Amino acid sequence: MAILPDGPVKMLANLATFQVGWFACVLGGSRVGLLAVALILTLHLAWLARPGEWRWLAGFAALGLVVDGGLTLAGGFAFAEGTSLLGGMPAWLWLLWPLFATLVHHSLAWLWQYPWLAALGGATSGPLSYYAGARLAGVELAPWLLPAEALAWALICLALSAYLGKTPALARRLR
DSSP, rough: OOOOSSHHHHHHHHHHHHHHHHHHHHHHHHHHHHHHHHHHHHHOOOOIIIIITTTHHHHHHHHHHHHHHHHHHTTTEEEEETTTBTTBBBBHHHHHHHHHHHHHHTGGGGGGGGGHHHHHHHHHHHHHHHHHHHHHOEEEOOHHHHHHHHHHHHHHHHHHHHHSOOOOHHHHHHO
């Protein structure tokens, strides 16, 4: 399949598919989310992804199990009865992690050159996404969860910045 050229079309397609997937997971639940994210990841790997980018998708899927799975086990989320699948958290929440990974080398690639902006973006955007998702999906959040997510996402984005924010030539070799 043809790969979309770099530029605004690619960035907009990447952002739009992420947002569609986010809403599918949050509003549609695990079944709709699974179908939507499977389609989005397939299209992403076919049209947008760089060689080996599937490793990032798998890595973020594993990271999501650790971070949100741990926060779920600690009582950070209260989901509706019958929705828990993966260590107490629903699949739709876990699916957001590989979905986020589709942004790392594309729409958010510019951000990793600015470590403190990346950390600030993670510390604010992460918890806002959780808050909005919880309100739309009817999930109760523990009072301590949003600060914990702010810290987690600040550290995740700072780590991404440290790893990917090198000079463009060096960053390409590290990917």
